[in-house]
Amino acid sequence: MGKSLSRTTLVIACTTLLAACAEKASQDAEQQAGANPSLPKAQQFLAPPMQVPDFVGWKDGAAPTVAPGLKIEKIASGLKHPRQLLTLPNGDVLVVESNGPGEEAVTTPKQLVAAMVKNRSGKGAKGGNRITLLRKRASGEWEKHDFIGNLHSPFGVQLIGNTLYVANTDAIVTFPYQDGETTIRAPGVAFTDLPSTVNHHWTKALQANPDGTKLYVGVGSNSNITENGLEVEYRRAAVLEVDVASRASRIYASGIRNPTGLQWDPTTNRLWAIANERDEIGADLVPDYMTSVTEGAFYGWPYSYYGQHVDRRVMPQRPDLVQKAIPPDYALGSHVAALGLLLTRGNALPAKYQNGAFVSEHGSWDRSPLSGYEVVFVAFQDGKPVGKPETLVSGFHSKDESQLFGAPVGVVLDKEGALLIADDVGDTVWRVTAAGP
Amino acid sequence: MNQPVERRRSAVANAVYGLLNPIPFGFFVAGLVFDVVYAKTGTTLWGKGAAWLIALGLVFAVIPRLVNLTQVWITSRRVSTGADHVDFWLNVVAIVAAVLNAFVHTRDAYAIVPAAVWLSVLTVTLIAVGNVVIAVRPSAQREYAHG
Numbered sequence: 001m002g003k004s005l006s007r008t009t010l011v012i013a014c015t016t017l018l019a020a021c022a023e024k025a026s027q028d029a030e031q032q033a034g035a036n037p038s039l040p041k042a043q044q045f046l047a048p049p050m051q052v053p054d055f056v057g058w059k060d061g062a063a064p065t066v067a068p069g070l071k072i073e074k075i076a077s078g079l080k081h082p083r084q085l086l087t088l089p090n091g092d093v094l095v096v097e098s099n100g101p102g103e104e105a106v107t108t109p110k111q112l113v114a115a116m117v118k119n120r121s122g123k124g125a126k127g128g129n130r131i132t133l134l135r136k137r138a139s140g141e142w143e144k145h146d147f148i149g150n151l152h153s154p155f156g157v158q159l160i161g162n163t164l165y166v167a168n169t170d171a172i173v174t175f176p177y178q179d180g181e182t183t184i185r186a187p188g189v190a191f192t193d194l195p196s197t198v199n200h201h202w203t204k205a206l207q208a209n210p211d212g213t214k215l216y217v218g219v220g221s222n223s224n225i226t227e228n229g230l231e232v233e234y235r236r237a238a239v240l241e242v243d244v245a246s247r248a249s250r251i252y253a254s255g256i257r258n259p260t261g262l263q264w265d266p267t268t269n270r271l272w273a274i275a276n277e278r279d280e281i282g283a284d285l286v287p288d289y290m291t292s293v294t295e296g297a298f299y300g301w302p303y304s305y306y307g308q309h310v311d312r313r314v315m316p317q318r319p320d321l322v323q324k325a326i327p328p329d330y331a332l333g334s335h336v337a338a339l340g341l342l343l344t345r346g347n348a349l350p351a352k353y354q355n356g357a358f359v360s361e362h363g364s365w366d367r368s369p370l371s372g373y374e375v376v377f378v379a380f381q382d383g384k385p386v387g388k389p390e391t392l393v394s395g396f397h398s399k400d401e402s403q404l405f406g407a408p409v410g411v412v413l414d415k416e417g418a419l420l421i422a423d424d425v426g427d428t429v430w431r432v433t434a435a436g437p
Numbered sequence: 438m439n440q441p442v443e444r445r446r447s448a449v450a451n452a453v454y455g456l457l458n459p460i461p462f463g464f465f466v467a468g469l470v471f472d473v474v475y476a477k478t479g480t481t482l483w484g485k486g487a488a489w490l491i492a493l494g495l496v497f498a499v500i501p502r503l504v505n506l507t508q509v510w511i512t513s514r515r516v517s518t519g520a521d522h523v524d525f526w527l528n529v530v531a532i533v534a535a536v537l538n539a540f541v542h543t544r545d546a547y548a549i550v551p552a553a554v555w556l557s558v559l560t561v562t563l564i565a566v567g568n569v570v571i572a573v574r575p576s577a578q579r580e581y582a583h584g
Binding site for chain 2: 045
């Protein structure tokens with residue numbers, strides 16, 4: 001035990017040392033946010049640069065920092081890696097507690113070391129594989145109920161009529177749901193399979209269209225940049241469309257490395273997504289993004305990024321596909337790891353947050369200084385993002401970037417229009433409201 | 438002063454060296470083959486295989502390199518020849534190249550090409566030259582194990 005610990009320390013020390021030789025970010029997040037991010041030249045490294053704060057969690061009473069005019073409270077804690085949230089029609093809130101299934105084989109020496117370093121942050125903690133229901137009492141306290149158990153790395157959850165659709169990492173399963181229930185005992189029924197080899201990016205985001213006839217599924221790539229072979233990328237790095245009546249599925253849009261946070265914008269009738277872009281070609285490459293998802297479009301992964309910036313790490317190269325690649329709408333900044341999106345056209349927060357998108361950024365592991373680890377607001381005009389992201393909730397890590405208290409993931413509005421944030425490192429659900437006058 | 442050479446040699450060290458020293462060379466040669474096949478095909482299996490081969494080659498190189506260091510510069514200092522010194526330094530550079538190569542192999546997919554191939558060529562060539570230098574020197578001087 002002691003021996004293996006000291007070996008771990010040695011490995012981490014060596015990695016840190018090598019990573020320290022790597023260049024620091026030269027751009028600030030501001031420069032890289034917006035419709036036309038500046039993209040420096042791609043670099044290569046001797047060792048993948050890593051900077052990961054150590055997990056400490058929230059000490060008693062500690063909470064994230066909110067922008068002026070807002071206040072934040074903890075409504076649930078002691079959860080097991082809460083990732084996604086869904087508000088039910090009666091105001092109950094579902095919390096999906098999950099983490100990766102840990103099924104990816106170790107096929108390189110690098111994976112051994114990288115996993116050790118990344119797990120220091122608490123992001124690798126085991127998930128609950130369950131859904132917890134939160135119900136607000138008249139007193140303002142929130143009750144916790146075990147809602148559904150025995151899931152398999154669930155992420156997306158949607159309610160259509162009386163059927164709850166849960167996207168496990170390998171399949172969508174359905175559960176019957178009656179208004180007011182706090183526990184579902186019925187076993188899940190297989191609805192349709194999802195791509196489930198390797199599951200390098202394991203999350204399956206889920207969004208129904210407004211009339212409940214289609215489900216959109218975000219399926220991440222099976223690698224950073226095809227290092228697991230192109231054959232495992234079949235129906236990966238794509239948004240799938242599942243026909244609810246027939247259960248048939250097809251690729252709706254492709255070339256999106258890791259699409260999550262699927263949202264339907266009712267005003268423009270368009271699907272939106274956030275995506276995590278590729279790593280290890282620089283601290284300022286490639287910015288993660290938010291984009292409307294155009295049916296049939298190809299967004300570049302793996303062959304190119306931001307339109308037609310070719311990635312030389314892919315073999316064979318495909319100039320024919322690069323030509324087809326379109327750039328996403330809005331850059332969020334490099335390595336911020338956007339994992340939660342909420343389009344809003346009205347809520348209980350102050351006036352400036354009424355029309356736009358809340359984006360939660362889970363935070364970087366391969367950038368120095370750290371990026372992400374906050375919830376931002378991006379204003380929309382005429383159905384399109386404008387201006388720079390504004391920080392709404394921050395303070396998830398210590399100022400010196402050595403300690404990690406929490407990391408934001410899923411975001412939803414509760415029935416009263418307050419913003420709820422799942423924090424899968426702090427194992428907490430936060431609620432943000434307007435500060436009293 | 439005129440001690441017999443035998444008293445300065447350790448049979449155990451020689452045995453350990455004789456057993457372990459060929460192993461890294463085999464790994465590095467296989468790594469070179471894998472790197473070349475990966476550069477030619479782009480099939481990721483070969484690149485990942487090369488990463489393991491080079492890492493394992495380095496692990497197996499630790500003990501024989503330490504034995505060689507001790508023998509050439511300390512225990513058998515008086516009888517070590519120019520060939521032994523050349524072989525020692527060729528191996529030092531080869532190991533440095535292999536360590537760099539192990540790091541190059543942490544890159545994803547085709548980003549390891551072409552650096553991986555050149556570093557593998559360098560590692561194998563240096564050790565091979567060292568082996569030849571030792572093999573062709575006058576046999577009367579083969580007093581102790583060497584690399």
